[in-house]
Amino acid sequence: MIKSKSLTILFGIAFLCSALYMTPCGAAEGQLKVVATQTMYADIVKEIGKDKVDVKYVAQPKFNVHFIQPKPSDVRNVSKADLYVNAGLDLEAWSDPLLEAAGKSDLFRGRERNVDMSRGVRLLDVPDHQLSRAEGDIHLYGNPHYTMNPENVVVMAGNILEKLKTIDPANAAYYEENEKAFVARLEDKIAEWRKLCNPCKGQEVISYHKDIAYFADFVGLKAEQYIEVKPGIPPTPKHLEFLEEYVKAHNIKAIVMPTYYPKDAADKLAARVGAKVVTICQNVGELPGTDNVFSFFDYNFKQISDALK
Numbered sequence: 277m278i279k280s281k282s283l284t285i286l287f288g289i290a291f292l293c294s295a296l297y298m299t300p301c302g303a304a305e306g307q308l309k310v311v312a313t314q315t316m317y318a319d320i321v322k323e324i325g326k327d328k329v330d331v332k333y334v335a336q337p338k339f340n341v342h343f344i345q346p347k348p349s350d351v352r353n354v355s356k357a358d359l360y361v362n363a364g365l366d367l368e369a370w371s372d373p374l375l376e377a378a379g380k381s382d383l384f385r386g387r388e389r390n391v392d393m394s395r396g397v398r399l400l401d402v403p404d405h406q407l408s409r410a411e412g413d414i415h416l417y418g419n420p421h422y423t424m425n426p427e428n429v430v431v432m433a434g435n436i437l438e439k440l441k442t443i444d445p446a447n448a449a450y451y452e453e454n455e456k457a458f459v460a461r462l463e464d465k466i467a468e469w470r471k472l473c474n475p476c477k478g479q480e481v482i483s484y485h486k487d488i489a490y491f492a493d494f495v496g497l498k499a500e501q502y503i504e505v506k507p508g509i510p511p512t513p514k515h516l517e518f519l520e521e522y523v524k525a526h527n528i529k530a531i532v533m534p535t536y537y538p539k540d541a542a543d544k545l546a547a548r549v550g551a552k553v554v555t556i557c558q559n560v561g562e563l564p565g566t567d568n569v570f571s572f573f574d575y576n577f578k579q580i581s582d583a584l585k
């Protein structure tokens with residue numbers, strides 16, 4: 277009896293949602309429905325679109341964005357979306373299959389309602405020869421971890437603004453105003469972060485994965501050796517022996533890694549050579565207290581400056 281009553285209530289709510297708003301629950305009438313692949317993109321869209329957008333994201337922040345498995349609910353959300361925001365390049369190998377499963381062709385890569393956040397970003401580690409995924413490489417078009425430098429957030433905000441203005445010209449002035457305020461706050465914080473990281477300049481670190489390039493570029497760190505043998509390939513005993521000698525010879529104080537890679541190799545290496553393992557986030561919301569662009573960078577830059585000062 278109770279069960280059937282709850283079911284009636286559920287159907288009632290579903291009916292009300294469709295009758296009142298003619299959009300899925302969660303999005304109010306007139307709001308643009310946006311699906312972002314990552315939490316940082318979702319946060320930037322919210323900053324610029326505010327109450328004019330309903331934003332959902334695909335990749336849960338505690339996981340490695342290279343290897344996400346979208347859920348049926350993600351396919352449903354994308355199939356109803358007005359805009360799809362993604363990394364471009366080959367960071368999210370699951371993104372094109374997700375778009376195909378959702379079947380809304382104007383959201384496909386290169387189409388009108390697809391925002392490629394890498395547009396306009398100065399890419400690092402662009403290979404000078406063709407790489408092959410068969411050899412284990414997962415950065416075929418250059419380093420795709422560009423969200424780690426706050427200056428690239430300014431570029432990404434510009435990409436979002438441009439697309440929102442195109443598909444919703446009636447609210448163009450509103451989006452422009454929000455973007456301007458967001459970028460102004462960001463630029464103030466960028467100056468603050470630069471100052472905080474200044475003492476780290478020129479120091480060398482080891483990183484687990486090649487996701488540190490843009491972070492290192494902003495901070496002024498040197499990062500040339502990785503715990504992984506190459507992006508996507510875990511360390512071998514021989515490689516770890518090499519790293520031990522390298523860390524000693526270069527007087528390296530820190531091994532930097534995100535939360536979701538196995539920590540044992542980094543911990544062992546750090547213990548042998550007297551270095552620290554520094555955890556930094558790759559995704560907004562990866563750790564408590566990192567749930568927006570500002571607190572995300574606050575956390576990361578504090579971690580590295582504390583370790584290297």
Ligand SMILES: [Zn+2]
Pocket residue numbers: 342414415421485486487507
């Ligand atoms: Zn990567």
